Amino acid sequence: ILLKTSPTMGATTPGRSRTQASATSSGVSSRPSAALATASQQAIEERRMQLYDHMATLLTSGQWDGDRDTLAQAPDGSDWAGVAAERHTCTARHCPRYKECSYYNARTRLAEANVIVANHDLVLASLGMKTLPELDNCLVIFDEGHHLPAVALDQFSSAMDLSSLRWLDKLPKILTEVSRSLQLTLTEDVATVASQLKGALQQLARMALDLVHTNTLGKDGTLRFANGVLPETLTEPVALIHAQAAGLSKALEALGAEVKSLAKEDPSQALQCAQLYTKLGALSPRLSSVVSTAELLLEHGAQPLAKWLQVESESGFLNISAHACPIVPGDLLRQFLWSQVRGAIVTSASLTSCGSFDYFLKEAGLSNNPNVTALEVSSPFDYATQ
Numbered sequence: 001i002l003l004k005t006s007p008t009m010g011a012t013t014p015g016r017s018r019t020q021a022s023a024t025s026s027g028v029s030s031r032p033s034a035a036l037a038t039a040s041q042q043a044i045e046e047r048r049m050q051l052y053d054h055m056a057t058l059l060t061s062g063q064w065d066g067d068r069d070t071l072a073q074a075p076d077g078s079d080w081a082g083v084a085a086e087r088h089t090c091t092a093r094h095c096p097r098y099k100e101c102s103y104y105n106a107r108t109r110l111a112e113a114n115v116i117v118a119n120h121d122l123v124l125a126s127l128g129m130k131t132l133p134e135l136d137n138c139l140v141i142f143d144e145g146h147h148l149p150a151v152a153l154d155q156f157s158s159a160m161d162l163s164s165l166r167w168l169d170k171l172p173k174i175l176t177e178v179s180r181s182l183q184l185t186l187t188e189d190v191a192t193v194a195s196q197l198k199g200a201l202q203q204l205a206r207m208a209l210d211l212v213h214t215n216t217l218g219k220d221g222t223l224r225f226a227n228g229v230l231p232e233t234l235t236e237p238v239a240l241i242h243a244q245a246a247g248l249s250k251a252l253e254a255l256g257a258e259v260k261s262l263a264k265e266d267p268s269q270a271l272q273c274a275q276l277y278t279k280l281g282a283l284s285p286r287l288s289s290v291v292s293t294a295e296l297l298l299e300h301g302a303q304p305l306a307k308w309l310q311v312e313s314e315s316g317f318l319n320i321s322a323h324a325c326p327i328v329p330g331d332l333l334r335q336f337l338w339s340q341v342r343g344a345i346v347t348s349a350s351l352t353s354c355g356s357f358d359y360f361l362k363e364a365g366l367s368n369n370p371n372v373t374a375l376e377v378s379s380p381f382d383y384a385t386q
Helices: 034-060 102-111 120-125 145-155 167-181 190-215 232-265 267-281 284-298 329-338 358-363
Strands: 002-004 138-143 158-161 221-224 305-314 317-326 343-347
Touching: 120 138, 120 145, 138 145, 145 329, 145 343, 145 358, 158 284, 167 190, 167 232, 167 267, 190 221, 190 232, 190 305, 190 317, 232 267, 232 284, 284 305, 284 317, 317 329, 329 358
Parallel strands: 138 343
Antiparallel strands: 002 138, 158 317, 221 305, 305 317
């Protein structure tokens, strides 16, 4: 719960029409005939358009506020992604539909609220994103606070898919289409770099498959690197992937910035810019995951990181992925939360271990903090007789 300390009036529950669509992984498998695949895709598109028509009717008639959670039946993630307001795919104030947007209308109500109720994931995912009020202007209450360290690790973990790489074939085509449509210039030979990155990821996938199967006697599973040390055989391939992905990411960001700038300078092109920016934004999360995961895999700091490879077979598809995440949540919480917030209360029925708060305080990054006070309150429940 975030209690906003400014004296503005009114309260509201924030809308959640923005969502992050998770892409499913896919590997090598037998493919249906072209005719069947086309028919299946047409059926999907027809069903999807019927859903969008229904949602539009509810929205314009005032029966729906644009929040996915208030629909009678939650849509599939792939369907929702086509209409969701995403940070990566939205030109925000430069979009011609900005004033009518359900998400930004909800954000306006959110800015006027004194009390905001959210879960741990949303609060930590919003740090530095300006979705919620600035922490130095808030009193934050975390109920069930014993979950906070684990949620922090989840939020700051990173993974890259090594088996579903078709998006890299689309990337240069989309960047070229956007730049030509608006007569903009690309700063990088994206076709060449994207092809090189795909090859490097495929090479890493083969190496990962061999390493995991060697470790598991030919079975699918997980290979964790002891003490967070990446094997020397993987260091060079991962470094190459990081360099190539970072170059493409900069080119994507630069082109996106130009598109938003053009929408701002020339309102007559705002609609076209918004549509093209959506195409760019759809690629950004995948590219960002490659950059961030490769960066963490190569990192060797004072605090070790957990690093591992994973191979899974599901419904005839082989999924290969690389993962990395911090293992000391306290440092993350101290840096991004406790040092920023004006005041906080953490409450739970299970914050103590053997009558002491020491373990939780250490795990949550609050040990030796002179501003922290702890209070254990006896339960009103009579365990002896009930």
